[in-house]
Amino acid sequence: MRPLLHELRLFFTALQFFTRCPVPAWVGYRPAWLQQCARYFPVVGTVVGAWAALVMWGASWIWPAGICAGLSMAASVWLTGGFHEDGWADSCDGLGGAVSREKALTIMKDSRIGSYGALGLILMLGLKAACLVALLDFHPDLALLATLWTHSASRAAPLALMHKLGYAGDAEHAKAKPLATQAGGGSLVFALLWVLALSGLIAWIQPNLVPSLCAAWLAMTLVTLGLQGLLERRLGGYTGDTLGASQQLAELAGLLAFAGLINVF
Numbered sequence: 001m002r003p004l005l006h007e008l009r010l011f012f013t014a015l016q017f018f019t020r021c022p023v024p025a026w027v028g029y030r031p032a033w034l035q036q037c038a039r040y041f042p043v044v045g046t047v048v049g050a051w052a053a054l055v056m057w058g059a060s061w062i063w064p065a066g067i068c069a070g071l072s073m074a075a076s077v078w079l080t081g082g083f084h085e086d087g088w089a090d091s092c093d094g095l096g097g098a099v100s101r102e103k104a105l106t107i108m109k110d111s112r113i114g115s116y117g118a119l120g121l122i123l124m125l126g127l128k129a130a131c132l133v134a135l136l137d138f139h140p141d142l143a144l145l146a147t148l149w150t151h152s153a154s155r156a157a158p159l160a161l162m163h164k165l166g167y168a169g170d171a172e173h174a175k176a177k178p179l180a181t182q183a184g185g186g187s188l189v190f191a192l193l194w195v196l197a198l199s200g201l202i203a204w205i206q207p208n209l210v211p212s213l214c215a216a217w218l219a220m221t222l223v224t225l226g227l228q229g230l231l232e233r234r235l236g237g238y239t240g241d242t243l244g245a246s247q248q249l250a251e252l253a254g255l256l257a258f259a260g261l262i263n264v265f
Helices: 002-018 031-059 065-080 083-096 101-109 115-138 140-153 156-164 171-176 185-205 207-234 240-260
Strands: none
Touching: 002 031, 031 065, 031 140, 031 156, 031 185, 065 083, 065 115, 065 140, 083 101, 083 115, 083 240, 115 140, 115 240, 140 185, 140 207, 140 240, 156 185, 156 207, 156 240, 185 207, 207 240
16 A cells, blocks of 8 residues: 555646646655656646546537637646746747857746747647647547647656756756656656557547557657757756657647548548
8 A cells, every 4th residue: 555655646746746736735745756756747648638628628519629729728728837838938948049058058047038939839839729720620539539648648758858868957946946857767668658558548449540649659759859869969968948848849749640640530
């Protein structure tokens, strides 16, 4: 029972860190749990994806596809506090220009948003909305399953970066703003197995989605590897902002894959 209770604490730690969801008071908190809970990132993504899909489903009874997509995205942003979107915008500001490593890190720590960040955020949200509208117009069930899956699977991208790269940010800044800064091979395997299990469940519900799931896996893998190479060259590692950016990029890549193979459904 004790190991199971500890794992439950780690899940709630991850849920509390990445969402507004309340957790039981008995969970408590220890700094070490923030590192250990990294393997539950995709599980939290499943919670977020289920919430976004539920809002989309409810809205579909009243409004057209564009409004349903907007409300679903707004619901997920509200639940997560725009955590990953903020990281994406800061990363665009820091990495958008031809600046030194030190300057890029300084820019990303600035709470203000610049032109690269604003444009990146507009394009990211716009493309995700366009994918969801296309999926909803084709078949609402496809949009619901894609939303659930991409939110979950995209949370494995930050773990891959944490496993492959070192932390490149300011150590004191990380202490002031708590951040999971490492992920062992076991955590990455656990996360990937969770995504694999969810993929299997969706494939069982809709067998004709197998090609789309495979394409989405491939797309997410490629953008994660591409971002890993960029971060190695520009920063020598990752920061909290770039982890958020990796989730956003992976989610968009997955949605684009689903939308690109829309006729397979």
